[in-house]
Amino acid sequence: MFHRRHVQPFTDPSGTDPGRAEPMPRALKDAYLLFLNRPPDDVPPGDGGATIVAAGSLHHPELPQPDALRLFDRLARQPARHAGALVFLSDLTAELANEGLTWLEVGIDYEAVTDGVVALHRRRALRALRLTQLSDVAVTLLASGPHAQVFVAESDRQSPKAA
Numbered sequence: 001m002f003h004r005r006h007v008q009p010f011t012d013p014s015g016t017d018p019g020r021a022e023p024m025p026r027a028l029k030d031a032y033l034l035f036l037n038r039p040p041d042d043v044p045p046g047d048g049g050a051t052i053v054a055a056g057s058l059h060h061p062e063l064p065q066p067d068a069l070r071l072f073d074r075l076a077r078q079p080a081r082h083a084g085a086l087v088f089l090s091d092l093t094a095e096l097a098n099e100g101l102t103w104l105e106v107g108i109d110y111e112a113v114t115d116g117v118v119a120l121h122r123r124r125a126l127r128a129l130r131l132t133q134l135s136d137v138a139v140t141l142l143a144s145g146p147h148a149q150v151f152v153a154e155s156d157r158q159s160p161k162a163a
Contacts, residue, residue: 031055031076035089035114036139037130050139052086052129053117060126063116070108089114 037049058072074092081087089110096102103110120126 029056030083031081031085031087033058033071033075033089034086035110037118038111038115050131050134051114051118051121052131053121053126057117057126057128058113060116060120062120062125064109064112067107067109068113068116070106071110071113074106074108 032052032054034050034052037051055072055076058068058075060068071092074095075087078095092110093103096106117126117128121128121130
């Protein structure tokens with residue numbers, strides 16, 4: 001049902017490293033970010049919703065900056081990403097962890113950015129795709145990093161199987 005491909009982490013979140021020998025990777029024109037909705041943005045509450053937004057939307061001037069631009073760099077300037085990539089926020093979190101970093105350490109308040117995306121979408125100031133009524137398994141997979149194994153029992157009498 002879900003197929004996830006592991007991507008090597010990007011080590012320069014800001015692209016402003018003056019000692020960098022090689023040029024910063026060109027940003028993908030069509031990369032997308034998927035994140036789970038947070039209450040109260042999960043409408044109706046407990047709906048298990050998510051939002052998909054084009055990476056370029058993170059340049060919107062009403063989003064918290066420079067956080068949104070730093071998130072854009074993490075999302076769209078990763079050398080191993082391909083055109084049309086749908087990148088889960090949980091994958092970006094895992095990439096940071098692989099580098100021994102946190103969102104705080106790279107100066108990105110991803111919650112403020114994603115809350116801003118949702119608010120702009122509600123005002124019709126930004127295009128996004130809202131996904132609703134996701135199953136518990138889908139929400140768990142979206143919230144898990146790329147190396148997580150999720151086990152699901154098909155019924156109460158069966159042993160859990162990998163999702």
